[in-house]
Amino acid sequence: MEERGEGMGGGSVAADELRLLIERAERLEEEKKGIADDIKDVMAEAKSRGYDAKAIRKILQIRKKKREEYQEEQSILEVYMQALGMI
Structure with missing residues (x-):
């Protein structure tokens, strides 16, 4: 009786798929943070130019x-x- 997602296609295949999805989401979160930082930089530049x-x-x-x-x-x-x- 394994609890690793047998109902979702069997054991380690489901676990591997889940791990890949989580890792992909983590990478996207990092990219999102980088983009947010870039936007902050643009706003700081705009402010420094008087906008x-x-x-x-x-x-x-x-x-x-x-x-x-x-x-x-x-x-x-x-x-x-x-x-x-x-x-």
Whole structure:
């Protein structure tokens, strides 16, 4: 009675497959960390050149969205801000 994944194709084959999947995910996590560090460097460079990093991050967030989605979000925001007397 082996507990190493007999129901998933038998013993060490399933264990090997699982190990490979975990190792692949670990490599991707490392790459993700490296990319996050690169983005931090770009933001630090932008800040050192006088740009506002928060504004750049907001622009990146906006550019990810579809134009219609962004416009709808802005319209709702404007309605709410008017209701609160902010504009």
